[in-house]
Amino acid sequence: MDKKTVTAGVLLIGDELLSGRTQDTNLGDIARFLTPLGVQVGEVRMLSDETDIIANAVREFSERFDYVFTTGGIGPTHDDITADAIAMAFGLGISERPDALAELLKRYDEMDLNEARRRMARIPEGASLIKNPVSLAPGFQTKNVFTLAGVPQIMRSMLLDIEHRIEGGAVTSKRSINVSGIGEGDIGGFLGKIAGKYPDISIGSYPFFKGDGYGLNIVLRGLDESILDLAKSDVEAMLIKLRT
Amino acid sequence: MDKKTVTAGVLLIGDELLSGRTQDTNLGDIARFLTPLGVQVGEVRMLSDETDIIANAVREFSERFDYVFTTGGIGPTHDDITADAIAMAFGLGISERPDALAELLKRYDEMDLNEARRRMARIPEGASLIKNPVSLAPGFQTKNVFTLAGVPQIMRSMLLDIEHRIEGGAVTSKRSINVSGIGEGDIGGFLGKIAGKYPDISIGSYPFFKGDGYGLNIVLRGLDESILDLAKSDVEAMLIKLRT
Numbered sequence: 001m002d003k004k005t006v007t008a009g010v011l012l013i014g015d016e017l018l019s020g021r022t023q024d025t026n027l028g029d030i031a032r033f034l035t036p037l038g039v040q041v042g043e044v045r046m047l048s049d050e051t052d053i054i055a056n057a058v059r060e061f062s063e064r065f066d067y068v069f070t071t072g073g074i075g076p077t078h079d080d081i082t083a084d085a086i087a088m089a090f091g092l093g094i095s096e097r098p099d100a101l102a103e104l105l106k107r108y109d110e111m112d113l114n115e116a117r118r119r120m121a122r123i124p125e126g127a128s129l130i131k132n133p134v135s136l137a138p139g140f141q142t143k144n145v146f147t148l149a150g151v152p153q154i155m156r157s158m159l160l161d162i163e164h165r166i167e168g169g170a171v172t173s174k175r176s177i178n179v180s181g182i183g184e185g186d187i188g189g190f191l192g193k194i195a196g197k198y199p200d201i202s203i204g205s206y207p208f209f210k211g212d213g214y215g216l217n218i219v220l221r222g223l224d225e226s227i228l229d230l231a232k233s234d235v236e237a238m239l240i241k242l243r244t
Numbered sequence: 245m246d247k248k249t250v251t252a253g254v255l256l257i258g259d260e261l262l263s264g265r266t267q268d269t270n271l272g273d274i275a276r277f278l279t280p281l282g283v284q285v286g287e288v289r290m291l292s293d294e295t296d297i298i299a300n301a302v303r304e305f306s307e308r309f310d311y312v313f314t315t316g317g318i319g320p321t322h323d324d325i326t327a328d329a330i331a332m333a334f335g336l337g338i339s340e341r342p343d344a345l346a347e348l349l350k351r352y353d354e355m356d357l358n359e360a361r362r363r364m365a366r367i368p369e370g371a372s373l374i375k376n377p378v379s380l381a382p383g384f385q386t387k388n389v390f391t392l393a394g395v396p397q398i399m400r401s402m403l404l405d406i407e408h409r410i411e412g413g414a415v416t417s418k419r420s421i422n423v424s425g426i427g428e429g430d431i432g433g434f435l436g437k438i439a440g441k442y443p444d445i446s447i448g449s450y451p452f453f454k455g456d457g458y459g460l461n462i463v464l465r466g467l468d469e470s471i472l473d474l475a476k477s478d479v480e481a482m483l484i485k486l487r488t
Contacts (some may be wrong), residue, residue, distance in 0.1 A: 016448055018285040020275030021463070024268075027290075031264030041262040043297075046271075046288035049448075053287075076429040077449050078436030108429075116432025151451060185320040185352075188360025192322030204260055204293075205321050207395060219265070 006169030007042040008034055009061035013054060013072035013082055014150055017046045026071045026148075026155050033159050038168035039067065049073060054085035062089070062145055067166065072150030074139065076116040086142050087124040097123040100138050107136045131161040141165065170223045175232040179239055180215035183207065190238045191218070198231045200224065250413030251286040252278055253305035257298060257316035257326055258394055261290045270315045270392075270399050277403050282412035283311065293317060298329035306333070306389055311410065316394030318383065320360040330386050331368040341367040344382050351380045375405040385409065414467045419476040423483055424459035427451065434482045435462070442475045444468065 010030055016022040024046070031041050042065055047054050054073075061068045073082030087094040100121035104113060120137040123129070130139035130146065134157045139148045146165075148158045184207050195203045201222030208215055218235055222228050254274055260266040268290070275285050286309055291298050298317075305312045317326030331338035344365035348357060364381040367373070374383035374390065378401045383392045390409075392402045428451050439447045445466030452459055462479055466472050 014448075015446065015465075016450055016463070017271075018275065018288060019279065019465075020272040020285075022450065023272055027261075028264040028267055031262065035263065041264075042292060044262060044290035048286060075449075075451070076432035078432070078439045079446075079448055112429075114429065114433060116436070117429040119432065120429075151453070153453060185356075185358065185361040185364075188320035188322070188363065189358060192360070195322050202259065202323075204258075204323055205319075206260055206266065207319070209395070209397060219260070221259075221263075 004169050006039045006067075006167070007065045008039050008067040008069060009065040010041055010044045011054070011057055011061065011068065011070045012044065012046045013049065013070055014046075015048050015079075017072075018048055025152050026150070029152065029156055029159070030069050030071075033163075034166075034168075036171060037163065037166055038171040039166060040172065049079045049081060051081050051085045051088060054082060055088040058086055058089035058145060062143060066144065068145040070145065070147045071155055074120065074137070074147060074149055076119050076137075080119065082147055083122050083124060083140075086127075086140075086145060086147055089145075090124070090142060092127075092142070093125040094122055095125070096121045097129075100129060100140075103129070103132075103136045103138050130158050133157045133160070172221050172223060173225055173228055174222075175220045175228050177218040177220075177232065177235055177239070178215065179218070180213055182216055182239070182242065183214065184216060186242060187216070187218075187238065190242070191235070194231060194234045194238065197234070198222075198227060201227055201231055203231070203235075248413050250281075250283045250311075250411070251309045252283050252311040252313060253309040254285055254288045255298070255301055255305065255312065255314040256288065256290045256394075257293065257314055258290075259292050259323075261316075262292055269396050270394070273396065273400055273403070274313050274315075277407075278410075280415060281407065281410055282415040283410060284416065293323045293325060295325050295329045295332060298326060299332040302330055302333035302389060306387060310388065312389040314389065314391045315399055318364065318381070318391060318393055320363050320381075324363065326391055327366050327368060327384075330371075330384075330389060330391055333389075334368070334386060336371075336386070337369040338366055339369070340365045341373075343373060344384075347373070347376075347380045347382050374402050377401045377404070416465050416467060417469055417472055418466075419464045419472050421462040421464075421476065421479055421483070422459065423462070424457055426460055426483070426486070427458065428460060430486060431460070431482065434486070435479070438475060438478045438482065441478070442466075442471060445471055445475055447475070447479075 127140040127142040134154045139158045148155045204219045206217045371384040371386040378398045383402045448463045450461045
């Protein structure tokens with residue numbers, strides 16, 4: 001394998017996620033955006049709206065992962081503190097940036113660009129802007145950290161301006177096998193042996209319950225297509241043997 | 245205020261969450277279970293299936309929060325390593341426990357209780373079992389850490405055997421205000437001033453976009469009902485002023 005594994009950490013920011021009020025969907029969108037680029041999400045944290053907690057996590061993730069994504073907390077209200085947290089994480093200054101203000105002025109005339117909205121032009125020193133085609137208030141990139149909006153429609157639109165900034169790695173392929181009427185306990189031992197035989201791939205099994213039926217999704221992931229095919233054959237042979 | 249704030253950390257375990265394959269719903273269920281008990285979720289992490297990573301997070305969360313919940317990784321397959329990670333976190337032994345095996349024997353006869361299923365009876369030393377009325381394989385409590393299944397139906401059923409173990413704190417109340425046709429940028433400044441006036445409550449604003457309309461949910465949270473009512477009146481007065 002020539003290409004290295006490239007990883008990302010994701011920080012989902014906002015009290016509303018922790019209280020159960022809002023169901024996050026941004027992680028799924030980010031993960032599905034990254035997979036074909038050969039980037040694997042290594043860890044995710046949901047954080048409350050506290051500047052120092054966010055800053056510490058940003059600093060830690062920036063060192064541990066190749067890329068970091070943050071969502072949430074870059075709007076115009078008092079609880080939007082992510083930009084300040086990023087600045088704090090890296091010891092950078094933060095101020096209103098003319099290029100960010102110019103984006104906002106495409107949407108709002110001078111009259112409507114009140115103090116609250118101008119907050120959205122506050123960008124950490126040295127960051128490059130990330131385009132927001134939906135509502136124009138930009139995200140930004142600071143070192144290897146991409147700071148995006150929390151509103152899903154806006155977050156997704158910002159990913160369009162990130163793809164070209166990412167140097168991906170080896171792309172993981174997968175094979176899926178669906179079986180019904182079989183539980184994890186029936187195959188756990190066999191699956192563990194197959195997993196031991198193919199240390200370069202990961203094998204997961206995910207039980208499902210539907211109506212009065214049940215079954216398993218068995219998912220094999222790895223970089224080498226031929227090894228995946230071999231392992232899949234082993235799993236299928238094991239399932240046939242189990243049923244006879 | 246007599247009652248202290250009681251907090252929980254949540255660890256959602258499984259590669260399938262990080263890959264975007266599975267959308268987590270357990271956090272929402274846990275948060276909604278804890279809120280009326282007066283326990284606030286302080287941070288959430290989604291972790292991959294790696295024993296040392298899980299063990300480190302368990303140890304850190306066990307110190308930082310009053311309670312810790314883990315979901316996932318206690319089934320019968322080779323990638324179910326949460327019990328080992330909990331044992332590692334606290335330097336405890338782990339072995340097959342007769343009381344856990346007895347639970348499994350209510351469901352499986354001796355013949356069907358194969359090696360894989362017996363894995364589900366491996367419990368860290370000194371832990372107390374948590375009942376699983378759905379599929380019987382128990383969860384367990386180790387110090388302040390509750391280790392639960394990942395399958396949502398089973399996870400929820402285990403919460404029934406946790407409520408009596410939790411010493412809750414002050415219960416947070418909330419007030420919600422819905423407005424349409426107003427964006428965060430219209431009220432950000434005013435809302436920040438109201439938030440500054442009432443430091444004991446938290447005020448969040450959550451924009452929504454529906455069809456061709458848009459608006460805001462403004463949510464006030466705090467322990468004191470009368471302060472919440474005062475702050476809500478201030479927000480409503482501000483909204484009326486803004487519209488006239």
